[in-house]
Amino acid sequence: MNKLTSIYLDLIRFTAPLVVVLSHAAGFTSLKIPIISGLGTEAVVVFFVLSGYVIAYVSNNKENNYIPFFKARAIRIYSVLVPAILITLFLDHIGLKYNPSYYFLHSNFHNDYSIFTFIKLLFFFGEGFNQHLVFGSNEPIWSIGFECIYYILFGTLLFCRKKAFLILIFFIFIFISLPKVIVYFPLWLMGVFIYKMSNVYFKYSHFLFVLTFPLFYLTIKLPLAHIPMYKPFIWDWSQFSSILYFYLFSLVVSINIFTARAFFEFTGFEKILTSCERYIRYLSGKTFTLYLTHLPVMMLICSLYYPKSIISSLFVVVITILITFFFSSLFENKKGILFTFGRYFSSKISGVHKS
Template identity: 35%
Template structure:
């Protein structure tokens, strides 16, 4: 991957995670709204769709250029997920236990579900929390829902990419039956990322075409958002499916129509970015280093910020710091992610080596039998 493109994707990844944090930090029970930044309070779903397209793009790239076997691919995906998922779940349980004692009223809403804790933990660790029409929230950690989508997209891609013939057809069909319609509704958004990578690799665009796509995609998204496109499509979906079904059954997928539009804009932007990255001078180190550094906290920020916001809001009330809650609740989670996130995300490499060694041990007896 061209260095300029890699830096740009890292920047997009970090900004998307930061946007999700800003959206949630603006909740009334947390900060009461952040000056100026409250204007972005409705962009949470948009940011997650950026993640989906980016995920599809990167997965298509690594499968094409780096992870040529299903064992390498699986080890990388397991390591990427569990290096952050396990610490994030542990942190969520600890923070929720402490926060619910400090200020029980902040844990009495639908945003905190604690019954059947073992079921919630197992569903989260196996990424079965969103299958079909289920929704199993890991305590206060609402953003975890998207991993119940992405993990299955990884599996679907592996089946389609690494398997052949009837085996591939049966595997993909079986997986679709297991996953159910809710997750599949947003699969086209993720696949737009796969398309963006493969199209860019197959059809090299000129700088003019790339620039037009890059700028035009941003302009198209802004026009769609500023003219109320997401709201209109949601209203159309309500008329088509009914409000109750849309919210109770489709849940996080209810905005699927606007997600398709946003996903198309992001995919077009990435295609344009590929063309521009090849033709622009290399970005200076003083720009690259801070972007790489911030991007290293992206997954931890996304998966840890919500229970941290919940806890710091409870702490603020319990110790009488309400006059300073904007600073405490707004900056406290960022400080914790900065302290813990880097070391947590660095476990990805050792975990991948561990998974690869385990795959090797599993293959050796089979080879001896043959």
């Protein structure tokens, strides 16, 4: 992958979850940033497009067999998802003990800690069959139920010519995912498409990149419904209006990513971007944990210390981010405990498979 594109994708990878954090902060603190605070679901659309792009890249250049492909996805997901669920259980237990009313008054909170929900989330069934399962205060987990199914669908189709049983898995997950998860699959596939088009050159790509920013604003202001993607799918005009909105938003995101390299090369801003590479890489390496643990952390802090001013609200956001970064150092980083264990365990499985 081109270095400029890689750095820019990492910049997006950090910016998108930061928008999600600020969006949730608006519901718990007095920190309400115009436009930004209402773009939590749109930030997830960015995740989907970005994910499709990256998975298309690795499957084309690194993982040319279904075993390394799914192994890499499993290590990446479970090394963060499992501890995130356990952290949610622990933090929610503290919050419910000292200020239960705070939790039950918030729409983000779901008083569900059952082992069945835990298992369904681990196998990405939380959003299947048009349902929406949430483990305690950790509502952001819903997007994993979408994204991981997209991994499975893409991977099974990609490698089914080598292993016929993958076709069966493909149709099983199609059945599980109808209609809600499948209807947003094209958002993820947009990322795959722009990767396939990454070597195509357009004369005015740099101008298109600049144009995407007012297009973002215009798309958000379109008279279309903005129904969160995790809501149960209902066959009515509002639902289809919302689907159209997210499709259009993903199109603008895709154009932005596709034209970014041309913009930085044409304007000379590539020097600025590359000079910040170290910091961008560091921050992007924390984003999965930031996304999956920030809400339980923020909710606990606010249940014990309610921020009434902008300064105290900013304090809560900063502390939340720092705590999630600490969690990230434990299991998201490749030297983290669970990541290391996952690699060791999967290598043993691969060894058994080969023998």
